[in-house]
Amino acid sequence: MCSPQTHGLLLFLLFLSTVLVPPSSSLAEAASSTPHINSNSILVALLDSRYTSLAELLEKALLLPTLESAVSRHNLTIFAPTNDALDRLLDPDFKLFLLQPRHLPSLQSLLTFHVLSSPFPLSSADADGIRHPTLGDDSVSLSVDNAGVVRVDSAAVVHPNDVVRPDGVIHGIDRALIPRSVQDEFNRRRSLRTISAVLPVGAPEVDPRTHRLKKPAAPVPAGAPPVLPIFDAMAPGPSLAPAPAPGPGGPKGHFDGESQVKDFIHTLLKYGGYNEMADMLVNLTSLATEMGRLVSEGYVLTVLAPNDEAMAKLSVEQLSEPGAPEQILYYHLIPEYQTEESMYNSVRRFGKVRYETLRVPEKVVAREADGSVRFGEGEDGEGTAYLYDPDIYTDGRISVQGIDGVLFPPKADKKRKATTEKKAVKVAAAKPRRGKLMEVACTLLGAFGQHSCR
Incomplete structure (x- = not known):
């Protein structure tokens, strides 16, 4: 027989089980409330x-x-x-x-x-x-x-x-x-997206002849003859509209030309294959200083850099004349900011393009050839160079384009060829002259011998 305390505890546990544990019908209802999707749904x-x-x-x-x-x-x-x-x-x-x-x-x-x-x-x-x-x-x-x-x-x-x-x-x-x-x-x-969108507006156009802003032309009715001259109707050439160069990058908002010249020389050294060009620029301190001064004043430059293989073909006579290295490099500096894309598009459209150089008034000629740009007046071979390594350096206001040959101005090239041809003509003319004199001498000696025998 259990004690009264034990009997009371059993009654309390029985009460809790009846309150906390739901009946089986309640469990069935809870299970039915859960959504169940079969394959026939x-x-x-x-x-x-x-x-x-x-x-x-x-x-x-x-x-x-x-x-x-x-x-x-x-x-x-x-x-x-x-x-x-x-x-x-x-x-x-x-x-x-x-x-x-x-x-x-x-x-x-x-x-x-x-x-x-x-x-x-x-x-x-x-x-x-x-x-x-x-x-x-x-x-x-x-x-x-x-x-x-x-x-x-x-x-x-x-x-x-x-x-x-x-x-x-x-x-x-x-x-x-x-x-x-x-x-x-x-x-x-x-509607909100349309209203808040900022439509791009192009920069005002400048007349390349007068350097003044162009006024918008009046509307022309359909079928009317053109009202603009043929020069204005055509798009400007590459010399009138070169590729835009980046803006000032210095801490004070000015163009730091000296640092940009140093950067592109170091780029040539690290790029490889243009050490001769970089060494020549380092030794010609006056030329590098002048390039930095031009960039600092707001000018842009495109450097046509011959590779080491092309520089090795220069003779001692071509480099030993006073000022010859500077004159050669001046002819490879174009006072425009050009990239591979802008130059190739120009020669594809115009066939032949003449770029101004710092060796005034000489110009370098560019043509389209074999899907690239070829510089120089002559045909393929001596005196021409192809765009070999495009866009080696395009930071700041200097663009460096690698070429596979050294360029010479047309006048200097023609003068050099004429001098060579003149020397060849003199040597060739001396041989028949010498033979003619010997023939005359033998004839005179023969006539003198016949006269003495008589």
């Missing part, structure tokens, strides 16, 4: 039919749990746009608007606008013109047009009762249904 049918694009949107909109919960409570009616209606007929801008993460509520409102919370098998007799509430806060109207086609708002039902399942029915429609709230939100976003 209309939500699964969306994946195996012509409405897969709609199923993807439902997944992106995070609406599958909501639809599963709705299916567990009552049957549904889905007006499903076909894949073609969503992929091809939907406006791309509007679709992009819906797929943006910040517009998720708009996408959810649009998709729930296609779902009714009651089964609705569709026929012409069922289209009563009454508005039916959807899963969202809107409603749709069913009607029949003059051709006997059932319509849901503005969309035509092209596949009525396409998929029928125990938990609902799917009707195929030819376009997406767009609620007024979603359309207004899209229009408002598009």
